[in-house]
Amino acid sequence: MKQSIKPRPDLKKLEEGILKGDRVILGQAITLIESNLDTDQTAASVLLERILPFTGNSIRIGITGVPGVGKSTFIESFGKYITGQGKTLAVLTIDPTSPLTKGSILGDKTRMEVLSKDPRAFIRPTASSLTMGGVANKTREALLLCEAAGFNVIIVETVGVGQSEISVKNMVDFFLLLALAGAGDELQGMKKGILEIADALLVTKSDGDNIKASREAQAMYQQSFHVLPEQPSGWRPVALTSSALTGEGIEEVWKMISNFSRLVKESGYFAQNRNHQTISWFREYFKLLMESDLQKSKTVQLKRENLEQELVRLSIPPQEAARQLLDVYHQAIRESAT
Amino acid sequence: MKQSIKPRPDLKKLEEGILKGDRVILGQAITLIESNLDTDQTAASVLLERILPFTGNSIRIGITGVPGVGKSTFIESFGKYITGQGKTLAVLTIDPTSPLTKGSILGDKTRMEVLSKDPRAFIRPTASSLTMGGVANKTREALLLCEAAGFNVIIVETVGVGQSEISVKNMVDFFLLLALAGAGDELQGMKKGILEIADALLVTKSDGDNIKASREAQAMYQQSFHVLPEQPSGWRPVALTSSALTGEGIEEVWKMISNFSRLVKESGYFAQNRNHQTISWFREYFKLLMESDLQKSKTVQLKRENLEQELVRLSIPPQEAARQLLDVYHQAIRESAT
Numbered sequence: 001m002k003q004s005i006k007p008r009p010d011l012k013k014l015e016e017g018i019l020k021g022d023r024v025i026l027g028q029a030i031t032l033i034e035s036n037l038d039t040d041q042t043a044a045s046v047l048l049e050r051i052l053p054f055t056g057n058s059i060r061i062g063i064t065g066v067p068g069v070g071k072s073t074f075i076e077s078f079g080k081y082i083t084g085q086g087k088t089l090a091v092l093t094i095d096p097t098s099p100l101t102k103g104s105i106l107g108d109k110t111r112m113e114v115l116s117k118d119p120r121a122f123i124r125p126t127a128s129s130l131t132m133g134g135v136a137n138k139t140r141e142a143l144l145l146c147e148a149a150g151f152n153v154i155i156v157e158t159v160g161v162g163q164s165e166i167s168v169k170n171m172v173d174f175f176l177l178l179a180l181a182g183a184g185d186e187l188q189g190m191k192k193g194i195l196e197i198a199d200a201l202l203v204t205k206s207d208g209d210n211i212k213a214s215r216e217a218q219a220m221y222q223q224s225f226h227v228l229p230e231q232p233s234g235w236r237p238v239a240l241t242s243s244a245l246t247g248e249g250i251e252e253v254w255k256m257i258s259n260f261s262r263l264v265k266e267s268g269y270f271a272q273n274r275n276h277q278t279i280s281w282f283r284e285y286f287k288l289l290m291e292s293d294l295q296k297s298k299t300v301q302l303k304r305e306n307l308e309q310e311l312v313r314l315s316i317p318p319q320e321a322a323r324q325l326l327d328v329y330h331q332a333i334r335e336s337a338t
Numbered sequence: 339m340k341q342s343i344k345p346r347p348d349l350k351k352l353e354e355g356i357l358k359g360d361r362v363i364l365g366q367a368i369t370l371i372e373s374n375l376d377t378d379q380t381a382a383s384v385l386l387e388r389i390l391p392f393t394g395n396s397i398r399i400g401i402t403g404v405p406g407v408g409k410s411t412f413i414e415s416f417g418k419y420i421t422g423q424g425k426t427l428a429v430l431t432i433d434p435t436s437p438l439t440k441g442s443i444l445g446d447k448t449r450m451e452v453l454s455k456d457p458r459a460f461i462r463p464t465a466s467s468l469t470m471g472g473v474a475n476k477t478r479e480a481l482l483l484c485e486a487a488g489f490n491v492i493i494v495e496t497v498g499v500g501q502s503e504i505s506v507k508n509m510v511d512f513f514l515l516l517a518l519a520g521a522g523d524e525l526q527g528m529k530k531g532i533l534e535i536a537d538a539l540l541v542t543k544s545d546g547d548n549i550k551a552s553r554e555a556q557a558m559y560q561q562s563f564h565v566l567p568e569q570p571s572g573w574r575p576v577a578l579t580s581s582a583l584t585g586e587g588i589e590e591v592w593k594m595i596s597n598f599s600r601l602v603k604e605s606g607y608f609a610q611n612r613n614h615q616t617i618s619w620f621r622e623y624f625k626l627l628m629e630s631d632l633q634k635s636k637t638v639q640l641k642r643e644n645l646e647q648e649l650v651r652l653s654i655p656p657q658e659a660a661r662q663l664l665d666v667y668h669q670a671i672r673e674s675a676t
Contacts, residue, residue, distance in 0.1 A: 048655040055652065137657070144655075193531045195565070224562050227533070275650045282649050285660035290628065293664060311620050312613045314393065317386040317482075319475070322623035326631060333671045 009043045015050050021150045023122055030124060033141045048141060051148035056274065058090075058147050058154045059261055062168040064194070065178030070204040071157055072111040073244040074178060079112070081250050082153050083120035090122045090146035091115070094139050094158040094168070122151065140171045140281065169197045170277050170284075173270065174257050177201045179221070181213035195221075196228050199237055200256060206241035206248065214241045233269045235260055297332035300325070347381045353388050359488045361460055368462060371479045386479060389486035394612065396428075396485045396492045397599055400506040402532070403516030408542040409495055410449040411582040412516060417450070419588050420491050421458035428460040428484040429453070432477050432496040432506070460489065478509045478619065507535045508615050508622075511608065512595050515539045517559070519551035533559075534566050537575055538594060544579035544586065552579045571607045573598055635670035638663070 009032055017025025033044040065071050075091060082089050091112070115121045126139040139156060146154050156172055158164045169175050177198040195201070201221045206214035221239035231237065238256060242249025264270040294300050307321040347370055355363025371382040403409050413429060420427045429450070453459045464477040477494060484492050494510055496502045507513045515536040533539070539559045544552035559577035569575065576594060580587025602608040632638050645659040 045655065045658050049658065052652045052655060141655075141657075193534055194567075196531055196534075220561070220565070223558070224565055227558070227562055278649045278652075278656060279646055282645065282656040282659050285657050286663055289660050289664050307620065308617055311616045314390045314616075315387075317383065317390060317479075318616060318620035319479075319623050320383050320387065321620050322627050325624055326627050330671055333668055 009040065009047075011043060011047055011050070014047055018051055018145055018149050019054060023149075026122065026145060026149045027124065029145050030126065030142045033145070034126065034138050044141070048144065051145060055144045055147040058151055059174070059257065060143065060172040061153065061155050061257060062165075062172035062175040063155055063157045063178065064159070064165050064168065064175070065204075066180075067159055069178045069180055070244060071159075071178055074202070074204055074242065075155060075157060076112050076115050077244045077247060077250050078253060079115040079121055079155070080118065081254055083115075083118050085254075086120075087152040088120045088122075088150065089115075089118075089153045089155065090143075090149075090151040091124070091155045091157060092139055092142050092146070093123070093125045094156065094164050122146065122149075137167070137281070137285065139168075143171060165194060165197070170280060173264070173273070174199050174260055176253070176257075178204050179217065180204060181206070181210060181217035195224060199231070199233075199235060199260065200253070201225070201237065201239045202249070202253060203239065203241045205243060205245075207243035207245045211241075217241075233260075233264050233273065234267060235263065294329060297329070297336075300329050300332050303328045347378065347385075349381060349385055349388070352385055356389055356483055356487050357392060361487075364460065364483060364487045365462065367483050368464065368480045371483070372464065372476050382479070386482065389483060393482045393485040396489055397512070397595065398481065398510040399491065399493045399595060400503075400510035400513040401493055401495045401516065402497070402503050402506065402513070403542075405497060407516045407518050408582060409497075409516055412540070412542055412580065413493060413495060414450050414453050415580075415582045415585060415588050416591060417453040417459055417493070418456065419592055421453075421456050423592075424458075425490040426458045426460075426488065427453075427456075427491045427493065428481075428487075428489040429462070429493045429495060430477055430480050430484070431461070431463045432494065432502050460484065460487075475505070475619070475623070477506075481509060503532060503535070508618060511602070511611070512537050512598055514591070514595075516542050517555065518542060519544070519548060519555035533562060537569070537571075537573055537598060538591070539563070539575070539577045540587070540591060541577065541579045543581060543583075545581035545583045549579075571598075571602050571611065572605065573601065632667060635667070635674075638667050638670050641666045 009028075014025055014029050014032070018029055029047060032040055032047065035041065035044070063071060063075065079089050079091060112123055116123050124142065126142045143154055143156065156168050158168050175198055177194060177200070179201055181203055203214045203217045203221070206218075218239045218241050225237040225239060228237070240249055240252055240256070242253065244250075261270070264273070294304075303325055307316065307325060310316040311318060311321055347366075352363060352367050352370070356367055367385060370378055370385065373379065373382070401409060401413065417427050417429060450461055454461050462480065464480045481492055481494060494506050496506050513536055515532060515538070517539055519541055541552045541555045541559070544556075556577045556579050563575040563577060566575070578587055578590055578594070580591065582588075599608070602611070632642075641663055645654065645663060648654040649656060649659055
């Protein structure tokens, strides 16, 4: 462990570097917020508070899909298109199924070979915090750092098989779901409700022999969207096809997102949604803090385990069990004060 | 207010009456659990604890759909079919859109005219508690009372436009969604994700000129089910049609539910799901208790409001805001002890 010789992070330098758009310093700052050391967390908290006024000025796009759907390939083409328009792009990738290792960082960099050499692009895998209920909160903070560094577009990529999609949906303006044409079970293995939180679905690999099947899948998804309730944004989700090979559909995705962005900014939904997201992150953090607060007390944990056993044996009603647990929790807080 | 002259509930009499299946006493017991008086709540808690060992022996069916879909008409036909098989049936209805009044009780009774005269059936509107976050917890307790009274089948009916569907899904074994044939927007206005929690969808009013459209809607819903992920029960949701007029499809619904019930009992999912539901009610109650505990303290409430304003102004990060709120909450608990 190198912790003892680790120097205190120079917050002033980090802050200035981020605001100047220095990528090396941005990378260091993301590493700092990902650290689980208490001293680093305190520093990260101060840093976030300082850069917060400079956040909010990007379009945030969430992209998800099962492994093999072609997320990296799509992000390569899509990202090149975006930087080709003169915009800067940050790509944050979350892989909740594998812990963050040097190997996976290299893996990710090579996955987007062209984009990773693009001076207008910044690619970074982010750790999904295991300590805080698996929620991708560190990713949200990395997103804020990228915004403060001045990126115009931020893509958050996640594998659509875990628990991170809802968190990602709740940190982006537009949520894009990728799917393959197939035998009707394309979303098999994805989290329930994934279609309902998507602003658009893109059928990938629509080229060669696969074009017909892709168009059919597109039509089927469009119909599925049709039976879903209207989105709070008023936006009607769209199903599209694309091919990273032929470049088909790439420009359309960007046009669609720009169109969406214009519409929701005009309607006021854009700002309203971001405020709503911020408050909900706060509530989520608070719930997680309360949960870890409950877990800190052995007495509370023991009581909870006992109550759950009694509940399954039908020897106590849930409401009474909840009351007893709250009493024990209060007691634990009072005792911790003395 | 008649509270001062209200006699203490005779718990022994209530308990014995319920276990004997006395409907008048069952009705009184449901009124007791619905009462918001502190003394009644304490009594209700004791009563629930006593009858709990006698619960669990019914098939619990949740039924939902938008107003006008024909829920009452379907339950009339379906209920008559069930009692015709020699089984007893309790129907609990929740209408979260209107407060519980004498008028709505009468309204409900007349809505199911035939069934309400059936000696094997018991129909009862239940209050959705407004104090506890609008969750239909009183309905769940009424369901337990009905089980202790020996009913073989319990139907919980709710309007699919509010927040009660998830609660209902979480108290039943089988969740049936009713829909009308229409222009593709049939589920418009329903809660998001409703299709994904349904074990079956029934297209109602499939008679006369409407048969063709109903069959088409059935096929469309069957396809929508197809793209959804597999249910944890392993059950593949089914789309059916029915007509309360011609009686078509009524028997099929019962056969499907019996089939489902047999399958999940064999696989062990039935018991596992009920345990899971009990634990999740407990956790839900506990969350609500914590929430009302937070609201009891004015200091905590004020702090929360201030923090939310700061959050929207981007002057504090969510994680830091959560930490500050927890500190204030702890302080409030300690002070309440002294």
